[in-house]
Amino acid sequence: MSTRAAEALDRGCAPWLLAAALAATAPHAEHQPLWLSALSAGLFTWGAWLWWTHRRLPGTWPLLLLVALATGGILFEFRTLLGRDAGVAMLVVFMALKLLELGSRRDATVVVTLAYFLLLTHYFYSQSIATGAWLLMAMTLATAALVRLHGGPGIPARSTLRQAGVLLAQSLPFMLALYLLFPRVSGPLWGLPQDAHAARTGLSEQMEPGQIASLAQSGEVAFRARFTGPLPPRDKLYWRGPVLENHDGRRWRPIPGRGQAPRIEALSPPVAYEITLEPHQQRWLLALDAPGALPANFGLAATLTATGREPLTYRQRFDLTATVDFRFNVDEEAGILRRNLALPPGFHPRTRALAEEWARAEADPAAAVGRALALFTRENFFYTLQPPLLGEQPVDEFLFDTRRGFCEHYAAAFVVLMRAAGIPARVVTGYQGGEANPVDGYLVVRQSDAHAWAEVWLAGRGGVRDHPTRAVSPARVEGGGATAVAAGEPLPAMFRLRGDWLRTLRYRWEALENSWNQQVIGYNVQRQRDLMMRFGMADPDWRSMGAALAGIGALMLAVLAAWALWRRDRRDAASRLWATALRKLARHKVNCAPWEPPLQVVRRIEQEAPGLAPAFSPVAMAYIAARYGDRPDMLDDLRAAVAHLP
Amino acid sequence: MLPAHDHLLAGRPHALDSVVTAAGQVLFGKQREIRLALACLLARGHLLIEDLPGVGKTTLAHALARLLGLQFSRIQFTSDLLPADITGLSVYERERGAFRFLPGPVFAQMVLADEINRATPKTQSALLEAMEERQVTVEGETRALPEPFFVIATQNPSHQIGTFPLPESQLDRFLMRIELGYPERGAERALLAAGGQRSNADRLDALLAAERLPALQAEAAAIHVAAPLLDYIQALVEATRREPAFQHGLSPRAGLALLAAARAWAWLAGRDMVLPDDVQDVLPAVARHRLRLSQGTGMARAEDIAGLIRAVPIP
Numbered sequence: 031m032s033t034r035a036a037e038a039l040d041r042g043c044a045p046w047l048l049a050a051a052l053a054a055t056a057p058h059a060e061h062q063p064l065w066l067s068a069l070s071a072g073l074f075t076w077g078a079w080l081w082w083t084h085r086r087l088p089g090t091w092p093l094l095l096l097v098a099l100a101t102g103g104i105l106f107e108f109r110t111l112l113g114r115d116a117g118v119a120m121l122v123v124f125m126a127l128k129l130l131e132l133g134s135r136r137d138a139t140v141v142v143t144l145a146y147f148l149l150l151t152h153y154f155y156s157q158s159i160a161t162g163a164w165l166l167m168a169m170t171l172a173t174a175a176l177v178r179l180h181g182g183p184g185i186p187a188r189s190t191l192r193q194a195g196v197l198l199a200q201s202l203p204f205m206l207a208l209y210l211l212f213p214r215v216s217g218p219l220w221g222l223p224q225d226a227h228a229a230r231t232g233l234s235e236q237m238e239p240g241q242i243a244s245l246a247q248s249g250e251v252a253f254r255a256r257f258t259g260p261l262p263p264r265d266k267l268y269w270r271g272p273v274l275e276n277h278d279g280r281r282w283r284p285i286p287g288r289g290q291a292p293r294i295e296a297l298s299p300p301v302a303y304e305i306t307l308e309p310h311q312q313r314w315l316l317a318l319d320a321p322g323a324l325p326a327n328f329g330l331a332a333t334l335t336a337t338g339r340e341p342l343t344y345r346q347r348f349d350l351t352a353t354v355d356f357r358f359n360v361d362e363e364a365g366i367l368r369r370n371l372a373l374p375p376g377f378h379p380r381t382r383a384l385a386e387e388w389a390r391a392e393a394d395p396a397a398a399v400g401r402a403l404a405l406f407t408r409e410n411f412f413y414t415l416q417p418p419l420l421g422e423q424p425v426d427e428f429l430f431d432t433r434r435g436f437c438e439h440y441a442a443a444f445v446v447l448m449r450a451a452g453i454p455a456r457v458v459t460g461y462q463g464g465e466a467n468p469v470d471g472y473l474v475v476r477q478s479d480a481h482a483w484a485e486v487w488l489a490g491r492g493g494v495r496d497h498p499t500r501a502v503s504p505a506r507v508e509g510g511g512a513t514a515v516a517a518g519e520p521l522p523a524m525f526r527l528r529g530d531w532l533r534t535l536r537y538r539w540e541a542l543e544n545s546w547n548q549q550v551i552g553y554n555v556q557r558q559r560d561l562m563m564r565f566g567m568a569d570p571d572w573r574s575m576g577a578a579l580a581g582i583g584a585l586m587l588a589v590l591a592a593w594a595l596w597r598r599d600r601r602d603a604a605s606r607l608w609a610t611a612l613r614k615l616a617r618h619k620v621n622c623a624p625w626e627p628p629l630q631v632v633r634r635i636e637q638e639a640p641g642l643a644p645a646f647s648p649v650a651m652a653y654i655a656a657r658y659g660d661r662p663d664m665l666d667d668l669r670a671a672v673a674h675l676p
Numbered sequence: 677m678l679p680a681h682d683h684l685l686a687g688r689p690h691a692l693d694s695v696v697t698a699a700g701q702v703l704f705g706k707q708r709e710i711r712l713a714l715a716c717l718l719a720r721g722h723l724l725i726e727d728l729p730g731v732g733k734t735t736l737a738h739a740l741a742r743l744l745g746l747q748f749s750r751i752q753f754t755s756d757l758l759p760a761d762i763t764g765l766s767v768y769e770r771e772r773g774a775f776r777f778l779p780g781p782v783f784a785q786m787v788l789a790d791e792i793n794r795a796t797p798k799t800q801s802a803l804l805e806a807m808e809e810r811q812v813t814v815e816g817e818t819r820a821l822p823e824p825f826f827v828i829a830t831q832n833p834s835h836q837i838g839t840f841p842l843p844e845s846q847l848d849r850f851l852m853r854i855e856l857g858y859p860e861r862g863a864e865r866a867l868l869a870a871g872g873q874r875s876n877a878d879r880l881d882a883l884l885a886a887e888r889l890p891a892l893q894a895e896a897a898a899i900h901v902a903a904p905l906l907d908y909i910q911a912l913v914e915a916t917r918r919e920p921a922f923q924h925g926l927s928p929r930a931g932l933a934l935l936a937a938a939r940a941w942a943w944l945a946g947r948d949m950v951l952p953d954d955v956q957d958v959l960p961a962v963a964r965h966r967l968r969l970s971q972g973t974g975m976a977r978a979e980d981i982a983g984l985i986r987a988v989p990i991p
Contacts, residue, residue: 186921186983605904624989627952658902659949 037135044081044132046175047141051129053168054145055122057152063107066119073126088130118151138179145172159546170194203586211579213572214555233271233459233480237282237438251308252461254544255473258302264463266354268319271460273333275369279377282457292332294320297355306347313337322351347552360492370454378446380426385450398451402444406501413502437499441482444498454487469541603665604657607672611649614675628654645675687946694883699739703732705863711944712854712961718896718940721851722807722827731856737828741786745882749784753795759802763812782806785822785886789829793839804849824889851933853965896943901950907991908952909934915988923968934962952990
C-alpha cells in the first residue's frame with residue numbers, strides 16, 4: 031500500500047476514475063458547443079473501451095496530435111484560450127484525454143485533482159439546487175476514486191463509497207464555517223465581468239408586435255416578492271418596467287434621459303415588500319407602482335420607472351415600499367405632454383379619423399377613454415398569443431381588420447387612439463399580477479406575466495393607468511396569462527396543470543428553490559455583516575472575519591484532536607505504541623490499513639522497505655508478545671523498540 | 677519463550693513440519709492447502725474439498741493418511757449408495773447362531789467420501805451424523821468410531837444434474853471448505869516431469885504414529901488466545917451479520933470453528949499464541965461455505981471475504 035507515484039495503476043481503479051471524470055464534466059455538455067461534447071464523449075468511450083478490452087493505451091504521439099487538434103478547435107470556436115468558456119472547454123478536453131493516459135498512480139492523482147477543480151467550474155453556469163446536488167454526488171465519486179486509489183484492490187465498492195461519504199461528512203463543519211465566514215465579495219461569487227452572463231429573454235427597451243408573445247410563453251421566474259402585510263389585490267399589482275413614449279409608426283421606445291423626479295400623492299398607506307430579482311441584464315428594478323423609497327444606486331424617473339446605475343447581472347434582493355393607490359404628475363410639463371401627443375405623420379389614417387371624430391363628439395376627454403374601451407368590448411376583438419402578421423399600418427390593420435392580438439397590440443392601438451383624440455398617452459411595459467405560492471407566501475412573477483398597458487394624462491388627475499386588454503378579456507387581468515388564452519394555443523405545459531397534487535408539488539418545489547436562492551445563494555456581503563454583528567462583531571471586515579474563520583477552524587481542529595486523543599486513550603498501552611510505530615512507518619511511505627495484522631506488516635516491510643526490517647522486527651515481536659501473548663512485561667521492550675525505530 | 681528474530685515469520689519447528697514438506701513433494705505448489713487440511717485435522721474438524729476432478733483431491737487425502745499413519749478408507753458416493761453401505765450392518769452367522777456386526781468403511785481413521793453430493797440425502801446424513809457424533813448407531817447399538825477420526829469429503833462443483841447438493845445445515849458440519857485449483861505453471865511442469873501423483877503418494881512412508889495425533893490436537897486446542905483476539909473474532913462475526921451482501925451472518929458455532937481453526941493454524945506456524953494473521957488466513961476456508969450471498973444463490977466468494985477483512989479494523 032505504498033504511494034509511490036510512478037507505480038503502475040491497479041486496474042480496478044480505472045472505473046472509479048472514469049466515473050468521477052464523467053460526473054465532473056457531464057453537466058458542461060449543456061452549454062458547450064456540440065462538437066466539444068461529442069469529442070469528449072468519444073474520448074471517454076475510447077478510454078472505457080480500452081480498459082474493458084485490456085488494450086494498450088495510445089502512445090505519446092497520437093495524444094499530442096489530439097491535444098493540438100482540440101486546442102485548435104477551441105481556439106477557432108472561442109477565438110481565445112482564456113476566459114471562462116474557453117478555459118472550461120480546455121479543462122474538459124484535458125480531462126477526457128488524461129483518461130487515455132492512465133498508466134501510473136500519478137496519472138490517477140492528476141485525474142482526481144482535475145475532477146475536484148472541474149467541480150468548481152460548474153458554478154460559473156448554475157447555482158441551482160440540482161447543480162448543488164449533482165456536484166455533491168460528483169465530489170463523493172471523486173473522493174471515492176481517491177479512497178480506492180489509496181485503499182488497494184479487494185475493497186468492495188460499497189465500502190469505498192461509504193468511506194468517501196464519511197470523509198465528506200467529517201468535512202461538513204469546515205464547509206459550513208467557510209461558507210459562513212469566508213469574507214464575501216459583493217457581486218456574484220463566480221461571475222466574470224465579460225462573458226459571465228449572456229443575453230437572455232426579458233423585457234426590452236422597445237416594443238414591436240410579437241415580442242411579448244415569446245415572453246408570455248416562458249414559465250421562467252422573473253422575480254419573487256414577499257409582502258410584509260397582506261397581499262394587495264391582484265389588479266393593483268403593476269410592476270413597472272420601461273415606459274415607451276416615442277412612437278415612429280411601428281416601434282415604441284422610451285424617451286432617453288427622463289430624469290426629473292415624479293410627484294406622487296399617496297392615497298393609501300404604503301405597503302412594504304421584499305423583491306428578489308432574477309438577473310435580467312437591464313437596469314430596471316421592476317418596482318411595484320408607485321414606489322416609495324428606493325435602495326441606494328437606484329433612481330426614480332419621471333415615468334415612475336425605477337432604474338439602477340448598473341444592469342442586474344445576478345440575483346439580487348431589495349427591500350421596497352409602494353403605494354398601490356396614488357396620483358402622480360398632476361402638473362405635467364408642457365413639453366412632455368406634447369411628446370405624449372405626438373403621432374408620426376403618414377401613419378394610422380383610419381385610427382386617427384375615428385379618434386378625431388370622438389374628440390369632436392365629446393367635450394370631456396375622459397369620455398374618449400370610455401369610448402375606446404367600449405370599442406374593444408363591443409366589437410369582435412380576440413385575445414391571442416398568435417396574432418396575424420401586420421403590414422405597413424399596423425394599428426389600422428389591427429383595429430379594423432384582424433382584431434386579434436395580445437396586450438401589446440391593444441396598448442399600442444389604445445395609445446394611438448388617445449393621442450389622436452388629443453389625450454396625452456403612452457405605453458407602459460412591465461409585469462402584471464403574479465402567483466402567490468401558498469407554501470412559503472412568496473408571490474412568484476414569471477416571464478409569462480410580462481405585460482403592456484397604457485397610461486393617459488388627464489387634467490386634474492395626472493397619469494392614469496388604463497388597461498385596454500382588460501376590456502377584451504377580463505380574465506387576462508383577473509386570472510393570469512393561462513386563463514385568458516383560448517384552448518388549443520401553445521402554452522407551457524406547466525400552465526395547463528389541472529391536477530391539484532401536481533400544483534401543490536410545483537408550489538413546494540418552487541418554494542424550496544426560492545428558499546435555496548434566498549438563504550443559500552442570497553447570503554451576501556450584507557447578510558454576512560448582519561450575521562457577524564449579531565454574533566457581537568462590532569465592525570466586521572475581511573480582516574476580522576478572516577481572524578474569526580481562523581479561530582473557529584482552530585477550535586474545530588482542537589475539538590477533533592481532543593476527540594482523537596480521547597479515543598487513543600481508550601486503547602491499551604500496547605496498541606498505542608503499535609500505532610506510534612505505524613505512524614513512523616508512514617513517514618517512510620509504508621502505509622498500513624487498520625485491518626492489517628502484525629505479521630503481514632512485517633512481510634510488507636521486508637518487501638517494500640527492507641532497510642527498516644531489522645529495526646521493525648523487535649517492535650513486532652514485542653507487540654505480539656505483549657498484546658496477543660499476554661506478556662505485560664514485554665511493554666518496556668516494546669517501548670524501547672518503538673523509540674529505536676527511525 | 678519468544679521466537680528469535682529470524683524465526684518471527686518462520687515460527688518454531690514442530691512434528692508436522694516434515695509432513696507438510698513430504699506432502700508438498702507429491703502435491704506440487706499446494707503448500708497452503710496442505711496446511712489448511714492439516715489445521716482442519718488438528719482442530720478435530722472435517723474437510724470439504726470442492727473442485728474439478730483430477731486436481732489432486734484424492735492425492736491429498738491419500739498422502740495425508742499415509743504420512744500420518746492413519747487407516748484410510750474411501751467411499752465412492754453414488755446415487756444407489758445406502759446408509760448401511762457406509763455404517764456397516766449385522767449379518768446372521770448360522771454357526772454361532774448370533775448376529776455379527778460387519779463395520780462399514782466409515783470405521784477408519786481417515787475417510788475419503790468421494791463426490792458426496794451424488795448420494796441421496798438419507799445416505800449423506802448417515803455420514804454427516806457419524807462425523808458430528810463420532811459414533812455410529814446401528815440396530816440400537818452404538819459403536820464409537822476410531823480416534824482420530826477425520827473425514828475428507830469431495831464435491832464436483834460442475835455437473836450438478838442428478839446430484840443432491842448439501843444443505844446449509846449440513847455444510848456447517850465441515851470445519852473448512854477448500855478448493856485446490858489448477859497448479860501454477862511451474863508446479864504443473866514439475867508434476868508432468870514427475871509422472872503421476874497418486875503413485876507417488878502410495879510410496880510415502882508414515883512420518884508420525886497415529887496415536888500421537890490426539891496429543892497434538894490437544895496441544896493445538898490449548899494455544900493461548902488473548903482478549904483482543906477474541907474481540908477481533910467477535911468483530912468479524914458481527915460484521916458478517918451487519919453486511920447486507922450476505923443472507924445471514926455467521927452463527928456462534930461458526931465463531932467457535934473460526935477460533936479452533938485459528939488455533940490450529942497458529943500451532944502449525946510454530947507459535948504459542950494466536951494472532952489476527954491466523955484468523956485472516958483461515959477465515960476464507962472457515963466462512964465461505966457458511967455465508968450465502970443475498971444476491972444470487974451462490975456462497976460467498978473469496979473477494980467477499982477479502983472485503984470483510986478489510987472492513988473490520990483490528991481492535
